[in-house]
Amino acid sequence: MQISMKAALGAVTNQAKDGYMDDLTIMKLKKADENVAVLTKERDNLMKQRDAALQEAHLWRGELAKARDRAVIMEAALVRAEERAKFSEADAEARVKEAVEKQMEALNAKEEALKEMSRLQAELQRIRGSLRRYDRDHVRMQRRWSTSQINRYRHVHLLISTVKWKHWNRAHRRL
Numbered sequence: 548m549q550i551s552m553k554a555a556l557g558a559v560t561n562q563a564k565d566g567y568m569d570d571l572t573i574m575k576l577k578k579a580d581e582n583v584a585v586l587t588k589e590r591d592n593l594m595k596q597r598d599a600a601l602q603e604a605h606l607w608r609g610e611l612a613k614a615r616d617r618a619v620i621m622e623a624a625l626v627r628a629e630e631r632a633k634f635s636e637a638d639a640e641a642r643v644k645e646a647v648e649k650q651m652e653a654l655n656a657k658e659e660a661l662k663e664m665s666r667l668q669a670e671l672q673r674i675r676g677s678l679r680r681y682d683r684d685h686v687r688m689q690r691r692w693s694t695s696q697i698n699r700y701r702h703v704h705l706l707i708s709t710v711k712w713k714h715w716n717r718a719h720r721r722l
Contacts, residue, residue: 568576
């Protein structure tokens with residue numbers, strides 16, 4: 548096996564000696580270490596910011612869920628209030644209608660009572676007039692008739708009643 552001199556010399560010069568580094572390599576490594584440290588800090592800061600953002604997003608999601616729950620509760624309360632308002636309105640309308648009907652019935656009853664009162668007053672006036680005529684006629688008759696005539700009238704009336712009774716009594720005995 549033959550090895551070229553260049554290859555043998557190049558292999559020797561490119562190999563680093565144990566424990567020895569040149570200044571350029573040390574500077575490049577320091578720079579790389581500094582970059583790694585800066586990037587590590589930046590990564591840690593970004594991770595902290597990400598965690599804080601995630602935590603804040605989680606809190607906002609919780610607040611949003613609470614707000615949605617409150618909105619649902621408020622909407623349900625609003626629906627119940629609207630239903631109660633509709634029921635109250637319908638109930639009030641029914642009561643008003645009932646009150647109007649009762650008022651109309653009372654007015655009709657009042658009109659009927661007034662008509663009846665007018666009829667009764669007219670009848671009372673007619674009866675008073677008849678009584679006045681009767682009293683006037685009775686006084687005239689009393690003036691015309693003497694006491695003896697009145698007694699005879701009563702006696703005749705009594706006789707007629709007695710005869711009618713006897714006749715009726717005989718007719719019914721035969722049956």
